Amino acid sequence: xxxxxLTILALTVAVAMFxxxxxxxxxxxxxxxxxxxxxxxxxxxxxxxxxNYQSIGSxxxxxxxxxxxxxxGASDAPLKxxxxxxKGLIQFPMVIGGAVPVVNLSGVGDLQLKLDGETLGLIFAGxxxxxxxxxxxxxxxxxxxxAKAITVVHRADGSGTTFLWTHxxxxxxxxxxxxxxxxxxxxxxxxxxxxxxxxxxxxxxQVDGSIGYVEFAYALQNKLKVAQLKNxxxxxxxxxxxxxxxxxxxANWEKADHFFLVxxxxxxxxxxxxxxxxxxxxxxxxxxxxxxxxxLKFFDWCFRSGAPYAEKLDYIPIxxxxxxxxxxxxxxxxxxGGKKVWAK
Numbered sequence: 001x002x003x004x005x006l007t008i009l010a011l012t013v014a015v016a017m018f019x020x021x022x023x024x025x026x027x028x029x030x031x032x033x034x035x036x037x038x039x040x041x042x043x044x045x046x047x048x049x050x051x052n053y054q055s056i057g058s059x060x061x062x063x064x065x066x067x068x069x070x071x072x073g074a075s076d077a078p079l080k081x082x083x084x085x086x087k088g089l090i091q092f093p094m095v096i097g098g099a100v101p102v103v104n105l106s107g108v109g110d111l112q113l114k115l116d117g118e119t120l121g122l123i124f125a126g127x128x129x130x131x132x133x134x135x136x137x138x139x140x141x142x143x144x145x146x147a148k149a150i151t152v153v154h155r156a157d158g159s160g161t162t163f164l165w166t167h168x169x170x171x172x173x174x175x176x177x178x179x180x181x182x183x184x185x186x187x188x189x190x191x192x193x194x195x196x197x198x199x200x201x202x203x204x205x206q207v208d209g210s211i212g213y214v215e216f217a218y219a220l221q222n223k224l225k226v227a228q229l230k231n232x233x234x235x236x237x238x239x240x241x242x243x244x245x246x247x248x249x250x251a252n253w254e255k256a257d258h259f260f261l262v263x264x265x266x267x268x269x270x271x272x273x274x275x276x277x278x279x280x281x282x283x284x285x286x287x288x289x290x291x292x293x294x295x296l297k298f299f300d301w302c303f304r305s306g307a308p309y310a311e312k313l314d315y316i317p318i319x320x321x322x323x324x325x326x327x328x329x330x331x332x333x334x335x336x337g338g339k340k341v342w343a344k
Contacts, residue, residue, distance in 0.1 A: 024295045027054035028061015028074030029160045030196040032095050032278040034217040036074070038309045039302050047301075049294055057196060059158020059184055065089070065281045071295050073281035076160020077184045081258045088284050090333055092259050092326040093277035094302065096248045096316035099164050100239045100274065102204050102224040103211045105131060107144055109225065111238050114139050116230040117265075117273065121173025123211060124152055125180065126190030131209065146209075153203045153212030156193025158185045164276040165213045168264040172273075213274075216244075217313050233269045240272075241314045247275035253322045277318075282334070289336035296330055296342050303327075 026036070033055040040051035054060075058075035065073030066087060079091055101120065103113055115123075119135050122128045128135060132147045155162045166182035180186050194200040197218045204212040205222055216239050219226050228236045237243050247266040253259060263275045280299065286292035303326075307317035318326075330342040 022048060022294065023050040023052065024072070024291070024298060025052045025054075025070045026061075026072040026074055026280075027056050027064040027070045028281075029058045029076045029278050030055045030198065031058075031076045031097060031099070031161050031215040031276075032074065032315070033197070034215075034221070035095055035306075035310050035313050035315050038313065039298075039306050042306070042309060043298055043301055047297075049298060051298060055196060055198070057155070057157040058160030058163070062158075062281065065283075068283075071282070071291065074278060075184075075281060076276055076278045077163035078260045078262070078277070078279050079258075079281070080260060084258055084281075089281050090258070090284055090329060091279045091281050092329065093253070093261075093318055093322065094280045094299070095310055095318065096244060096251075096263070096275065096277045097314070098216050098239050098244045098247075098272045098275045099161050099168075099213050100216050100219055101211060101227045101229065102201065102214055102219050103227055104204050104206075104208055104225065105146070105148070106208055107146065111226060111228055112140075112143060113225075113227040114230070114236050115227050117168065117172025118174075120229070121169040121176035123150060124154070124169060124188075124190065125173075125176050126152070127175065148209045151207050151210040152188075152191030153200050153207070153210050154188050154191050154193055155200060156195050159196075160184060160276075160278065161197060161213065161215060162186065164262075164264055164274055167262055168274045171265045217315070220314065229273050231269075231271050231273045232265050232267050233271070235269050237270060237272055239314075241311060241316060243270055243272035244275050244314070244316050247271040247273070248277075248316050251277075253325065259326075284333050284335065286334060286336040286341060289339065289341055292334060292336050292341040296334070300327065300344070 036053045061073035064070045131145045163184045170177040170182045194203040197214045200212040201214050201218045201222045204210045246268045250266045303323040310317045334341045
């Protein structure tokens with residue numbers, strides 16, 4: 001009887017370990033959540049591996065991977081080499097997209113409103129308070145802008161989308177740079193906060209006269225009106241996979257230390273000014289070789305087979321030359337029990 005009990009216990013443990021190796025968990029950025037959800041759904045159908053991802057913001061993702069409560073973290077704000085090394089982490093870009101200004105303004109249609117970086121910064125700084133401000137009128141001849149108060153909507157949580165947004169504003173608006181600067185969380189001079197891209201999109205959708213910023217997929221999903229932006233070359237451009245790709249074309253990942261690269265305000269006549277990559281954070285030293293291999297196989301599939309799904313959601317897939325470089329880092333740096341995990 002004792003032998004039977006021990007055998008059943010051993011089988012139970014084995015089944016539990018197998019089930020664990022067939023699932024992976026991640027948490028972090030809301031920016032890539034639409035494509036991560038799609039990739040997870042498609043990959044489970046062909047592999048049986050379940051990927052559970054919590055869309056809690058980049059700050060939450062960094063905290064959870066630091067606490068080792070998930071298999072990987074996700075952040076739109078890349079970490080610097082010192083922080084990665086101190087935590088024993090590596091990072092790599094997973095997908096590229098764009099943050100966009102979304103507005104809810106009666107009488108103004110999608111892509112009808114035009115903004116430049118300095119005026120946008122002054123809106124978020126609380127200096128431009130009404131939609132019929134002379135600076136907005138000058139940028140939008142022929143558009144009937146109402147004498148309505150502007151409600152600024154920003155992120156309430158630690159956010160990589162906020163990092164991209166404020167990094168851009170700091171490059172194009174001196175007042176914003178001196179007053180606020182940039183980061184995943186900042187002291188907002190004006191406005192109200194929403195949690196996640198979802199929260200900002202929901203708030204803008206409800207409040208007439210509001211303006212916020214979200215990842216482009218959230219604007220599309222929520223049927224929000226988007227404004228055009230004046231880019232570094234002086235052209236007004238609309239957000240799209242094409243304009244994100246034009247900005248991403250300038251990315252030189254080979255020279256990026258620990259893949260640290262920010263793509264805001266890139267040159268190019270068609271470049272979208274607030275373009276950025278979303279990054280994955282994983283430990284160099286993995287506890288389980290099976291779990292680590294399962295996770296890396298999922299990422300490998302996303303790189304090699306997930307591009308069509310990314311493009312349909314207006315993200316830019318990571319180029320082959322870059323993910324080849326990423327997988328070389330996996331092979332060199334990721335170990336479990338002293339043995340390398342990735343070989344292909």
